[in-house]
Amino acid sequence: MHLIQLFLPLYDNDGQPFAKTLFDGVRTELTDRFGxxxxxxxxxxxxxxxxxxxxxxxxxxxxxxxxxxxxDHGWWAAYRVRLEARFRQDEVLVRAVRAERL
Structure with missing residues (x-):
């Protein structure tokens, strides 16, 4: 089992908050794919x-x-690229760590 974490910025490079719909979209995409x-x-x-x-x-x-x-490293690499474009970032941090369900 792995815990995968995504760190997404709240504000763009001009200090303006990203629209809630961007975060809602990420939530929906991840829920659809991972349940x-x-x-x-x-x-x-x-x-x-x-x-x-x-x-x-x-x-x-x-x-x-x-x-x-x-x-799925290939899927996560492609998804990270899409998030970087969507949130206009040079890099979005995505990391995975082994996790044990207790």
Whole structure:
């Protein structure tokens, strides 16, 4: 079993919030494919990273999680590219970790 997490920005590069419909679309897509999704949308996480110029960048992000028996790397790579285009990002973080259902 794997826990797959997607980190999506709340705001575009101009500081404008993304439309709720974008997040609703992700929720629907993941639910349709995996049978369920958990979305942490009420209290966003704050992400920070260093850009190519050495400056620290910050983002408020929404976390989406799904559980899957198998990680289809090809599907996730293509989905990440679609999310990067949809949310106008250089990179969207998607990660998978092994998980055990208790």
């Amino acid at each position: 369920g999704v958990t979305a942490f949308v009420r209290s966003p996480a704050v992400g920070a990273w260093e850009d190519d110029r050495g400056e620290v960048q910050r983002d408020d992000v929404v976390l989406f999680e799904v559980m899957a028996d198998h990680v």
